[in-house]
Amino acid sequence: NAGVTQTPKFRVLKTGQSMTLLCAQDMNHEYMYWYRQDPGMGLRLIHYSVGEGTTAKGEVPDGYNVSRLKKQNFLLGLESAAPSQTSVYFCASLQYTEAFFGQGTRLTVV
């Protein structure tokens, strides 16, 4: 039982490049979330999903897209990376009440 696994753990992108962050959970949770955390700040919700095939916008969705084709996977895409998207990205899954977090992806856009 691995919990929530994020890949990759680190990435450096050039401005304008695209990439996809993968979040995988093996707990059969319905709800999944993508957050970004900037230095000294809390987590801001980017997008979330309440089940396979569903997605919804969070607080800061611009510049990101998501997909939940399979229940266990939640993908976060950056179509054209910008320096403002330099951040640490966390994925979480939730069933009933407790959220379980991945270890984060540190993304730098230069």
Next chain:
Amino acid sequence: SQQGEEDPQALSIQEGENATMNCSYKTSINNLQWYRQNSGRGLVHLILIRSNEREKHSGRLRVTLDTSKKSSSLLITASRAADTASYFCATEETSGSRLTFGEGTQLTVNP
């Protein structure tokens, strides 16, 4: 703007003292949760309090919830150096399934 706001932003205490952190939120909630984050790591769930509860205990943690004031507090008793971390409140809103976090309190416990 974020749903939850914590204060203080930073708290420094000596080992053995109690630490109190506060959280305010804006909308109606199903529950409020507290999480801990060690530097550079993911968040770990500490305790949950439902909207119909006023107080909850778990070990050295005590959480209170005042829905009329839309606020919560987390008390850590007899703090230890290992309690040094950032603490975040999170609310699950009644209007949907969004789980939103406050900006956190950085707690430093000095040995």
